[in-house]
Amino acid sequence: MTSTAVAQAPPRPATRGRRRRNWRGWIFVAPFLVVFALTFLAPIGYAIGLSLFRDQAFFGGTTFVGFDNYALVLADSKFWQSFLRVLVFLAVQVPIMLLLALVAALAIDSARLHAAGFFRIVIFLPYAVPGVVAALMWGFIYGDNFGLVADLNHLLGQDVVKPLSGNWMLASIGNIVTWEFVGYNMLIFYSALKVIPNELFEAAAIDGAGTFRTILSIKLPALRGSVVIATIFSIIGSFQLFNEPNILHSVVPNVVTTDYTPNMYAYYLSFGGQQYNYSATVAIVMGVLTAVIAYVVQLRGSRKGM
Amino acid sequence: MTSISPLRPRKSRVLTTVMALYLIYTLLPLAWLLINMTKTQSALFSTPGLSFGGPFALFDNIGETFTYDNGIFFRWLGNTLLYVVAGAGGATILATAAGYGLAKYRFPGRRAVFAVVLGAIAIPGTALAVPTFLLFSKLGLTNTPLAIIIPSLISPFGLYLIWVYAGDAIPDELLEAARIDGAGEIRIFFTVTLRLLVPGIVTVTLFAVVSTWNNYFLPLIMLSEPKWYPLTVGLNQWNAQAAGAGARPIFHLVITGSVLTIVPLIVAFLLMQRFWQSGLSAGSVKQ
Numbered sequence: 001m002t003s004t005a006v007a008q009a010p011p012r013p014a015t016r017g018r019r020r021r022n023w024r025g026w027i028f029v030a031p032f033l034v035v036f037a038l039t040f041l042a043p044i045g046y047a048i049g050l051s052l053f054r055d056q057a058f059f060g061g062t063t064f065v066g067f068d069n070y071a072l073v074l075a076d077s078k079f080w081q082s083f084l085r086v087l088v089f090l091a092v093q094v095p096i097m098l099l100l101a102l103v104a105a106l107a108i109d110s111a112r113l114h115a116a117g118f119f120r121i122v123i124f125l126p127y128a129v130p131g132v133v134a135a136l137m138w139g140f141i142y143g144d145n146f147g148l149v150a151d152l153n154h155l156l157g158q159d160v161v162k163p164l165s166g167n168w169m170l171a172s173i174g175n176i177v178t179w180e181f182v183g184y185n186m187l188i189f190y191s192a193l194k195v196i197p198n199e200l201f202e203a204a205a206i207d208g209a210g211t212f213r214t215i216l217s218i219k220l221p222a223l224r225g226s227v228v229i230a231t232i233f234s235i236i237g238s239f240q241l242f243n244e245p246n247i248l249h250s251v252v253p254n255v256v257t258t259d260y261t262p263n264m265y266a267y268y269l270s271f272g273g274q275q276y277n278y279s280a281t282v283a284i285v286m287g288v289l290t291a292v293i294a295y296v297v298q299l300r301g302s303r304k305g306m
Numbered sequence: 307m308t309s310i311s312p313l314r315p316r317k318s319r320v321l322t323t324v325m326a327l328y329l330i331y332t333l334l335p336l337a338w339l340l341i342n343m344t345k346t347q348s349a350l351f352s353t354p355g356l357s358f359g360g361p362f363a364l365f366d367n368i369g370e371t372f373t374y375d376n377g378i379f380f381r382w383l384g385n386t387l388l389y390v391v392a393g394a395g396g397a398t399i400l401a402t403a404a405g406y407g408l409a410k411y412r413f414p415g416r417r418a419v420f421a422v423v424l425g426a427i428a429i430p431g432t433a434l435a436v437p438t439f440l441l442f443s444k445l446g447l448t449n450t451p452l453a454i455i456i457p458s459l460i461s462p463f464g465l466y467l468i469w470v471y472a473g474d475a476i477p478d479e480l481l482e483a484a485r486i487d488g489a490g491e492i493r494i495f496f497t498v499t500l501r502l503l504v505p506g507i508v509t510v511t512l513f514a515v516v517s518t519w520n521n522y523f524l525p526l527i528m529l530s531e532p533k534w535y536p537l538t539v540g541l542n543q544w545n546a547q548a549a550g551a552g553a554r555p556i557f558h559l560v561i562t563g564s565v566l567t568i569v570p571l572i573v574a575f576l577l578m579q580r581f582w583q584s585g586l587s588a589g590s591v592k593q
Contacts, residue, residue, distance in 0.1 A: 022413065023413055023414065024411055024413065024491050025407045025408070025410075025411025025412065025413035025416065026407070026413055026415075027407070027491060027492065028403040028404055028406055028407025028408075028411070028495070029403070029404045029407040029408060029413075029419060031400055031403060031404070032400040032401065032403065032404035032460070032465065033404070033419065035400060035456065035459045035460055036422075036423070036426070036460050038456065039434075039438065039456060039457045039459070039460050040426050040434065040460065041422075042441055043434050043437035043438040043440075043441050044434065044437065046437050046440065046441045047434075047436075047437035047440075050437065050440065100328070104325070104328065107321055107324075107325050108325075110321070112316065112317055112318040112321050113317065113318070113321055113322055113325060114317050114319075114322045115322075119325055119329060121575075121576065121579060122329055122332060122333065123328065123329065123332055124575070125332065125336070125572060125575070126332060126336075127516070128516060128568065128571040128572050128574075128575050129336075129568050129571075129572075130519065130520035130522070130537075130538050130567060130568070130571075131520055131522060131538075132520070132522045132538040132539075132541060132542055133538070133541065133564040133567055133568055134335075136541060136542065136545055136560060136564055137335050137336075137338070137339050137561075137564060138335060139545075140338075140342075140557070140561070141335060141338060141355070147355060148334075148338060148355045148356065150355075151354050151355050151356070179331070179332070179335065182332075183332070242523055243522050243523060246526075247542055247545075250542065250545065250546040250549060251545075251549075253549075266436055267435075267436065267523075267527065270436050270439070270440075270527075271527065276436075276440055279436050280436060280437055280440070283434070283436050283437060287434075291425075
């Protein structure tokens, strides 16, 4: 199969013709790395440094506390609650979103759809809508005042649909995220489908394979790499969840609390509570958990035989 | 079994209908936004969401959006453009050069660069935001445009895409030929490489533009004065002023401003779809 995994390393440069091993390549890579060091490596280092200290409330200054902050985070029920919340979100929303994207990509690629090009571009459109605008827009639609939900409940005669209530909120956020990102993932899958060599389909047709057989035996295996990479991106996105809940926080502050997601927790610790050291620790713990889970998914994804 | 060739199957009405339902889901919120863009603040509350109602206030709303609070929306639009041009433009340049360098040169430390950059993709960008803020505030960069532009300059995804793309699009023989002709590496980059990378570069640019244009978290924490806000942070501030004591709801302006924020990106995507779609599929060719 040509397209095994997007997640793997890009191909090494062809070694055709012996290439001299020298430093010239650095001319092109160095500028990126300098900025990269300033915006990625330095903050990580600084955060690790911060996480080892604690503010002295009364005396000013900071003291070295070793791994005390980490122990506090690991025992912090607010942190674990928010972590569990994004975990539930991830377990439900990501499969739904990726399945919708997969079906859409297969449908658009199937040549059985009228106006396939139109579908492709329109389904992708929400990706171009800023997350903030998407959240504001859905927030309006969810609202009791002049939203569509208000119209719907009016039609039904009672308040049946309550997207802004505590029980509904996670699903409501999931809906916003799904709306935003199905098209993006669809495009990733669709691009992978486009590069399947045509001979495979011809061979399958000669063997008498129907549409579904072709999907099962040719298209899905070819998509595995893209599914792994889309899953990893979605996991990272879920753990980072901030924009949508934070916008809804200003709509319903009592439902979407300041510790609704780990990221919101870290943000409000810093900017509401000035607890920079603790906030940095939360960020690092979240980063490590995310990286570990993303890594495990990638390992499993590239090993599992289909 | 009917004998339909899987290579040229008949169009299916059922499939089209099912997909059309999804299309409605996609378009409904946008339709709601466009319809309500034409309403006055009071008509928003008194008329059903999916029908026009009240006086037709589209042009008044657009005018008021741009003039409200001494034209702050215009300022936000300018800020967003600045962040996009400098941030996304810079990100594209850095990613293009580095991706090309990694794809076409073997140099000491190349593997280390690969490991570090790939590792960085796995780290949640927003987890970095708070430490970046603290670091930048030490450097005195917070509440300046640089605080938004510098972090926007790095696009690991863009680097990856160019890296893969350059591996295919630039034949080694061509580079060797240019070298034999006596061209230096920088000159080769500008005269040979850039031209061959155009579809990849357009794709990276477009995605960098989207992520900078849509950036919310970073400016939210970095900026304390509205005069530096981009559109996203500004719009949410307008929305938030409806709550709390001394509330001054301006939902009609939030809605109109939202549409005005979306339109440029959608136009860009529609105009350039030929480029970015070919760039994306090229990115997944050689895996």
